[in-house]
Structure formats: structure tokens, C-alpha cells
Amino acid sequence: MEKTASQADLGTGPRQSASREAGAGLTTGALARRLGVSPTTLRSWDRRYGIGPEVRGEGRHRRWTPRDVAVLEAMCRLTSAGVPPAEAARTASRGADDAVALADDAEAAPTGGARTRASGTLPLGDVRQECRGLARAAVRLDAPAVEQQLASAVDDHGIVVAWQEVMVPTLHAVGRKWASSGDRYVEVEHLLSWHVSSALRRCTRPLGTPGPAHAPGPVLLACVPGEQHSLPLEALNAGLCELGLPTRMFGGAVPAEALTAAVTRIGPAVVVLWAQTRSAASLPLAQHIAGAQWGVRGARGRPVVMLGGPGWLGRPGPGMLRPTSLKDALDVLTGLYSQGTPAGSQ
Known part of the structure; x- marks a missing residue:
């Protein structure tokens, strides 16, 4: 760098x-x-x-x-x-x-x-x-x-x-x-x-020019409501920027309504939800985000949801990603983007 x-x-x-x-x-x-x-x-x-x-x-x-x-x-x-x-x-x-x-x-x-x-x-x-x-x-x-x-x-x-x-x-x-x-x-x-x-x-730099229209959306990173521990999420954001992948960082304690609105407006390829504590981790919220849709009828997209942090331990999330470390998360996200279309579609 x-x-x-x-x-x-x-x-x-x-x-x-x-x-x-x-x-x-x-x-x-x-x-x-x-x-x-x-x-x-x-x-x-x-x-x-x-x-x-x-x-x-x-x-x-x-x-x-x-x-x-x-x-x-x-x-x-x-x-x-x-x-x-x-x-x-x-x-x-x-x-x-x-x-x-x-x-x-x-x-x-x-x-x-x-x-x-x-x-x-x-x-x-x-x-x-x-x-x-x-x-x-x-x-x-x-x-x-x-x-x-x-x-x-x-x-x-x-x-x-x-x-x-x-x-x-x-x-x-x-x-x-x-x-x-x-x-x-x-x-x-x-x-x-x-x-x-x-x-x-200091390691986060916005991409100079937007990608082509058919390119996957960015990675949206947010702490769940009530969660202020954002440092691990900041590390993931910096790592993604180091790899040249697009991100949207929202930081700590994002309200559920605001998170949903951001997903439908941005159309992210992946949404990373960070929960440091079990009391903050909300599986219904994660499931709701995983089911969010955007785009025109017949070509709607859905995000892949990645659950980060110890708060999610022991809480199954069918179809959701659960990385074990920063490197694991970066490897998984890099693999998804290399496929070209990490987001689900209907």
C-alpha cells in the first residue's frame, strides 16, 4: 500500500x-x-x-x-x-x-x-x-x-x-x-x-469511478441496532478497500428502518451485520435484510447476508455467511465478487 x-x-x-x-x-x-x-x-x-x-x-x-x-x-x-x-x-x-x-x-x-x-x-x-x-x-x-x-x-x-x-x-x-x-x-x-x-x-479510499451498470453492488457494512463496537467492521472495510472492492460503511448502531432503507436504495451485493453481544444480535432482522429486494419486476435482486461478530454464535442463519476471522471474511467476499454476480436475483 x-x-x-x-x-x-x-x-x-x-x-x-x-x-x-x-x-x-x-x-x-x-x-x-x-x-x-x-x-x-x-x-x-x-x-x-x-x-x-x-x-x-x-x-x-x-x-x-x-x-x-x-x-x-x-x-x-x-x-x-x-x-x-x-x-x-x-x-x-x-x-x-x-x-x-x-x-x-x-x-x-x-x-x-x-x-x-x-x-x-x-x-x-x-x-x-x-x-x-x-x-x-x-x-x-x-x-x-x-x-x-x-x-x-x-x-x-x-x-x-x-x-x-x-x-x-x-x-x-x-x-x-x-x-x-x-x-x-x-x-x-x-x-x-x-x-x-x-x-x-486512512486505508479507506473511495473508488475513483463507478463500475459498469451490470457490476455487483457494494458491500454494505453496519452494526445492528444497539451495537456500538464498530472497530472490527472498520477493519473489514479497510481490508475490502485494500482489495479494491466497493463498500458503504454505516458504522455503529444503525436503526433497523434506516438499514432497510439503505439496502433498497443501494442494492448491495452483500450486507455485513456486526453484533458483538448476543443481546444485540437479531436473527429476525438478518432474515428481513436477506429477503429485501430492489430493482424492476422480473429482475429483482437480493443481498447475500454475512453475520459477523461473537454475538451470532449459536444462532443459525440459513443461507447466511459466517466468517471466522477477518481473513476468512475477505477471502469469501473476494470469491463472491470474482463470480461477478454475488447477489441473489428473482
């Missing part, structure tokens, strides 16, 4: 140079310039609050590791917001430890199914490392780093691998940490979800 200008710039500016420098261990002077504080302040924080470097060279020379840098960046943000220095130091240090634990959770998170042929070409160690880095950036609320890492994952590996092997494990890790920590990490989940959505939407 071709990089946009903004995506290409993310990995080539001063931030990347600073990361390389931090990886080797920053000197106190270099770190002070990066943070906009004096070297005396860093030494004072080290002496008073114990947030000094993990690595010390020969003599009195300090070398600040990436973890040290993360702690000091958090310290600066907190003190700038008016938090007392002692409390800011405790919070910043705890946040760095939480980032390590969350990254470990991301490494162990399941990817939701068997590895695909595409993901099999990606070393598992590389994927775990990307998840760890993404989790740490998310816990630090380091939006530029989150954006950079997500863009790199998509550019390097494509939508399927980036979603299944990087985004999903990290999102699951944040969700588990939130569930086990009371109200903590809600802000982390919100920030990470927003940037995942942004990364996926």
Missing part, C-alpha cells in the same frame, strides 16, 4: 532520531534538551524522588534508558498540570511499571483463531515486540508514538496481519487490564481505540 505523505513523515523526523539515541542511552544533557528542563532539575529529581537512570556509566556519568525517558516525560506532564513533584514522581514510576505489565499481557493475548498463511510469514517475535511497544505507548498516552506504530504495522504487513497480530492483541490486553483494575485504564482504551480507528480509516 502506498504511504500518504503524513504516514511517510512519521518515521523519518527528529522523533525517530531521538528514539535511536534513547535506545543507546541518553546523556543527561541530551535528555534535558529533549524535555525542555535543566540538567540540574533532572539531578534534583533523581536525588529527591529516586527517578534516576537505571544505567550509570563509569564515574558519575548517567545514561537514561527508554524506560527512564518515559518516566521523565510523564513527570514533566504531571508537574506541568500542577501535580506536586513527589506525587508526580510516584505516578510516573508506577505508570512505567504498568506499561511493562500491560505489554506482557499483549504478548500473551490470543489473536482470535488459527494463524493465516499471510500472518505465518511474520515472525511471532516481531509481532510480540510490536504489541509490547504499542501497549507501552498507549499506557503513556503517547499519541504520536501510538499513531506511528499503528501506521508502521499497516504499511509493513497489510491490514489483515496488522489487525489480527498487532491491534487486536493490544486491545485485548488493555481491556483485560481495565476489567481487573476498576476504573483505571479507561483513558488508555479510549486513546488506543481512537487511533486504531484512525489508522484503519
Whole structure:
């Protein structure tokens, strides 16, 4: 996939140079310039609050590791917001430890199914490392780093691998940490979800020109009424755009009447209905959409209905598609479109 200008710039500016420098261990002077504080302040924080470097060279020379840098960046943000220095130091240090634990959770998170042929070409160690880095950036609320890492994952590996092997494990890790920590990490989940959505939407490009009149209609993607979890649907939309297939994305919680109206107006080849929870999944609605018709008498069309999400598990839908993963959904839809006429007709 071709990089946009903004995506290409993310990995080539001063931030990347600073990361390389931090990886080797920053000197106190270099770190002070990066943070906009004096070297005396860093030494004072080290002496008073114990947030000094993990690595010390020969003599009195300090070398600040990436973890040290993360702690000091958090310290600066907190003190700038008016938090007392002692409390800011405790919070910043705890946040760095939480980032390590969350990254470990991301490494162990399941990817939701068997590895695909595409993901099999990606070393598992590389994927775990990307998840760890993404989790740490998310816990630090380091939006530029989150954006950079997500863009790199998509550019390097494509939508399927980036979603299944990087985004999903990290999102699951944040969700588990939130569930086990009371109200903590809600802000982390919100920030990470927003940037995942942004990364996926950057991959969606409308087709330049409409297809011929006899070409199959687009894939209509919608969450069922009451369902707001649209990220998996956004991943499918991005994957279809990557393959050059036409889509119409409606997002979360589409009312039944509006969904029916959209189907009859657009004449989609396929309608994907996403339900994250069993309470939201409505088989009568899916059956109603499967029976919707459009076109002139004698040449009416009907959509193929694809049921996506765990909410549909255990709910049979005769004649409806039930993919098991993002790659499975893309393979099925690609196969339907290769036949030329995926929609039913009467």
C-alpha cells in the first residue's frame, strides 16, 4: 500500500532520531534538551524522588534508558498540570511499571483463531515486540508514538496481519487490564481505540469511478441496532478497500428502518451485520435484510447476508455467511465478487 505523505513523515523526523539515541542511552544533557528542563532539575529529581537512570556509566556519568525517558516525560506532564513533584514522581514510576505489565499481557493475548498463511510469514517475535511497544505507548498516552506504530504495522504487513497480530492483541490486553483494575485504564482504551480507528480509516479510499451498470453492488457494512463496537467492521472495510472492492460503511448502531432503507436504495451485493453481544444480535432482522429486494419486476435482486461478530454464535442463519476471522471474511467476499454476480436475483 502506498504511504500518504503524513504516514511517510512519521518515521523519518527528529522523533525517530531521538528514539535511536534513547535506545543507546541518553546523556543527561541530551535528555534535558529533549524535555525542555535543566540538567540540574533532572539531578534534583533523581536525588529527591529516586527517578534516576537505571544505567550509570563509569564515574558519575548517567545514561537514561527508554524506560527512564518515559518516566521523565510523564513527570514533566504531571508537574506541568500542577501535580506536586513527589506525587508526580510516584505516578510516573508506577505508570512505567504498568506499561511493562500491560505489554506482557499483549504478548500473551490470543489473536482470535488459527494463524493465516499471510500472518505465518511474520515472525511471532516481531509481532510480540510490536504489541509490547504499542501497549507501552498507549499506557503513556503517547499519541504520536501510538499513531506511528499503528501506521508502521499497516504499511509493513497489510491490514489483515496488522489487525489480527498487532491491534487486536493490544486491545485485548488493555481491556483485560481495565476489567481487573476498576476504573483505571479507561483513558488508555479510549486513546488506543481512537487511533486504531484512525489508522484503519486512512486505508479507506473511495473508488475513483463507478463500475459498469451490470457490476455487483457494494458491500454494505453496519452494526445492528444497539451495537456500538464498530472497530472490527472498520477493519473489514479497510481490508475490502485494500482489495479494491466497493463498500458503504454505516458504522455503529444503525436503526433497523434506516438499514432497510439503505439496502433498497443501494442494492448491495452483500450486507455485513456486526453484533458483538448476543443481546444485540437479531436473527429476525438478518432474515428481513436477506429477503429485501430492489430493482424492476422480473429482475429483482437480493443481498447475500454475512453475520459477523461473537454475538451470532449459536444462532443459525440459513443461507447466511459466517466468517471466522477477518481473513476468512475477505477471502469469501473476494470469491463472491470474482463470480461477478454475488447477489441473489428473482
